[in-house]
Amino acid sequence: MKQLNRTQNEQNLVHSAITQIRKQYQNEQTEEVPKEIMENKYFTEYEQLNELELLTNKHIKYCTKKLLNIGYSIFYLDVGQPWCIYWPLNALSILQDDVSKYENQIIQYLEKCKIGGFTGGPNQFEHLAPTYSSLLSLFILSTPAALGLIDRQALEKFFWSVQDPTEKGSYLMHVNGEADIRAVYIVVIMVVILKLDPKLLDGCAEYIASCQTYEGGIGGVRYSEAHGGYTFCGYAALVCMKKADYIDQEKLMNWLVNRQMENEGGFNGRTNKVVDACYSFWQGAIFKLLIQSGYVDEQLMNVFELKNYIHMCQNASGGIFDKPSKSPDAYHTCYGLSGYSLADSNFQNPIYNIPNKCIEFVQNFFQ
Amino acid sequence: MDYFRAIVKSEEISERVFDLTGIIIHKLPSNYNAYFIRRKCLRQLKLDLNREMEFINEVTIANQKVYQIWEHRRQVIEELNDFKGEIEFLHKIFDEDNKNYHGWSYRVWLCDRFKIYDAELIDVQYYLDEDIGNNSAWNYRYFLLSKMPLDFNAELEYIKNAIRLKQDNEAAWNYLRGWFKMFKFKNDQENPYKTYVQFNLKDFNLLEFLNEVGLTNRFALSLKIQYLLQDGNYKDAIEICENLQNLDLIRIKYWQYMKNQIIGLIQ
Numbered sequence: 001m002k003q004l005n006r007t008q009n010e011q012n013l014v015h016s017a018i019t020q021i022r023k024q025y026q027n028e029q030t031e032e033v034p035k036e037i038m039e040n041k042y043f044t045e046y047e048q049l050n051e052l053e054l055l056t057n058k059h060i061k062y063c064t065k066k067l068l069n070i071g072y073s074i075f076y077l078d079v080g081q082p083w084c085i086y087w088p089l090n091a092l093s094i095l096q097d098d099v100s101k102y103e104n105q106i107i108q109y110l111e112k113c114k115i116g117g118f119t120g121g122p123n124q125f126e127h128l129a130p131t132y133s134s135l136l137s138l139f140i141l142s143t144p145a146a147l148g149l150i151d152r153q154a155l156e157k158f159f160w161s162v163q164d165p166t167e168k169g170s171y172l173m174h175v176n177g178e179a180d181i182r183a184v185y186i187v188v189i190m191v192v193i194l195k196l197d198p199k200l201l202d203g204c205a206e207y208i209a210s211c212q213t214y215e216g217g218i219g220g221v222r223y224s225e226a227h228g229g230y231t232f233c234g235y236a237a238l239v240c241m242k243k244a245d246y247i248d249q250e251k252l253m254n255w256l257v258n259r260q261m262e263n264e265g266g267f268n269g270r271t272n273k274v275v276d277a278c279y280s281f282w283q284g285a286i287f288k289l290l291i292q293s294g295y296v297d298e299q300l301m302n303v304f305e306l307k308n309y310i311h312m313c314q315n316a317s318g319g320i321f322d323k324p325s326k327s328p329d330a331y332h333t334c335y336g337l338s339g340y341s342l343a344d345s346n347f348q349n350p351i352y353n354i355p356n357k358c359i360e361f362v363q364n365f366f367q
Numbered sequence: 368m369d370y371f372r373a374i375v376k377s378e379e380i381s382e383r384v385f386d387l388t389g390i391i392i393h394k395l396p397s398n399y400n401a402y403f404i405r406r407k408c409l410r411q412l413k414l415d416l417n418r419e420m421e422f423i424n425e426v427t428i429a430n431q432k433v434y435q436i437w438e439h440r441r442q443v444i445e446e447l448n449d450f451k452g453e454i455e456f457l458h459k460i461f462d463e464d465n466k467n468y469h470g471w472s473y474r475v476w477l478c479d480r481f482k483i484y485d486a487e488l489i490d491v492q493y494y495l496d497e498d499i500g501n502n503s504a505w506n507y508r509y510f511l512l513s514k515m516p517l518d519f520n521a522e523l524e525y526i527k528n529a530i531r532l533k534q535d536n537e538a539a540w541n542y543l544r545g546w547f548k549m550f551k552f553k554n555d556q557e558n559p560y561k562t563y564v565q566f567n568l569k570d571f572n573l574l575e576f577l578n579e580v581g582l583t584n585r586f587a588l589s590l591k592i593q594y595l596l597q598d599g600n601y602k603d604a605i606e607i608c609e610n611l612q613n614l615d616l617i618r619i620k621y622w623q624y625m626k627n628q629i630i631g632l633i634q
């Protein structure tokens with residue numbers, strides 16, 4: 001297992017060296033590498049980068065540490081606690097680590113965040129984002145005890161309470177809060193898997209379709225710029241409802257394939273923006289959704305280049321960062337690994353971003 | 368902090384609670400609980416909304432990418448029913464990051480709410496002059512023009528000039544494509560909520576322009592494929608796909624897919 005011990009500044013230099021080297025190749029249209037580049041120390045390192053692999057054990061160590069931190073901030077007024085469970089837990093499950101040992105601790109903590117929907121921490125209001133990350137964490141655990149925590153009736157009541165009063169098919173992230181496609185996505189996928197009132201889905205597909213922009217991606221609200229995160233949310237919700245054809249999928253695909261960056265191999269989130277490892281999932285998963293909806297029948301992204309980029313975004317002692325020069329965090333580790341796994345295996349479900357075997361368990365549990 | 372939790376529970380509405388939410392938001396601007404209570408106080412105690420805008424400006428400048436503060440701004444401006452100073456404030460935000468997603472989304476709402484399309488069309492030019500690759504500004508231009516009567520020939524000249532300035536600017540190419548109906552390989556249901564105008568590619572002679580900008584750029588080539596498909600010229604379209612398979616290696620599988628789709632059309 002190769003490790004690259006270098007400072008952030010050096011990582012930055014490597015990054016731009018990679019870009020320049022690749023550009024040079026393209027401009028000169030030749031296989032021969034110019035002499036001065038051959039002698040560049042970062043070019044030699046790049047050669048090694050090509051042979052890098054996923055630092056599985058290091059990432060397991062990193063995520064375990066993150067996960068064991070839950071409960072630590074109970075006394076601090078943080079508003080996104082369930083994310084701090086879902087991100088490392090999902091990463092560990094992708095890395096095939098046994099997550100059952102965390103079951104009791106997680107259930108105990110999430111119980112404190114439960115009303116019907118879940119809250120960002122104990123004694124807070126219900127909010128769709130912690131509801132999403134809490135439910136997914138319980139799904140990943142896939143045990144009767146974990147799923148027993150879910151109160152479907154109370155959850156349904158919470159979903160009705162966040163209907164957007166001004167727009168049919170749209171939802172607010174919390175009562176009196178902001179409306180955007182994330183909210184629609186969360187409500188839709190949870191209504192479907194937990195078999196809640198299908199009336200909650202009325203108008204959702206039409207609303208999502210109205211947020212597809214002229215570029216082909218989907219914006220957070222109508223007329224907003226096409227964005228990887230919102231495009232994932234909107235299209236995943238449509239595929240989940242089997243209504244993928246409500247949007248122009250040819251246009252979506254054209255926008256999507258152009259998000260993979262020719263020099264870096266990773267994805268950007270919007271036109272003319274920089275690469276970021278988390279879009280390995282947000283954009284990468286859409287390729288799988290296009291297969292699931294039946295629109296295409298094969299993986300059309302460049303898997304090799306994407307994996308290479310994620311390799312470059314690994315911290316030597318575990319964890320994944322947005323781009324070389326940044327520090328690792330649980331968010332980028334979760335979505336970097338999710339994208340990595342989805343690119344060429346069927347372990348993860350592209351709609352829910354948890355393992356397919358867990359989806360099956362949850363579906364059977366809530367017959 | 369425990370005190371704040373007690374207040375969340377007690378649902379107390381008072382100036383004391385209002386001031387406390389201010390402290391919490393300064394400390395953690397994404398605390399949605401605090402905004403919920405704060406807005407209740409604002410409404411029930413009929414507090415001065417202009418003073419609230421000063422608070423919002425201060426918090427936003429220090430935390431420019433927080434959902435909650437932008438939503439709070441939207442709700443307060445809605446209630447004030449006055450957008451004085453808002454465009455100037457957005458200029459400040461975009462001076463720091465000309466692609467701030469929250470800022471541009473808020474601007475769409477503001478413009479629609481107060482119907483200031485004409486003035487905004489002039490203002491958005493500032494951002495395109497500053498950075499012709501600013502896709503957020505292009506997206507905003509599209510929104511504006513889909514809300515007003517449009518001389519599309521004039522707009523076409525505008526786009527062509529932008530592309531001449533920077534030929535590999537994907538933002539401008541996407542914008543150009545956006546106005547046209549593209550070929551459909553599969554029978555996608557027509558989007559019932561389509562809110563923008565679309566023109567027929569074949570009604571505008573773009574071939575000359577595409578040749579002028581040179582045909583090595585994948586955006587130009589990709590648009591040319593669409594052109595040829597609408598003309599029924601499948602053979603030349605396939606040849607371009609094959610070209611792109613050599614030129615645009617990262618998308619090699621996509622161009623192969625396009626080629627197969629076109630072959631499927633011939634049969």
Ligand SMILES: [Zn+2]
Nearest residue numbers: 276277278322
């Ligand atoms: Zn990121």
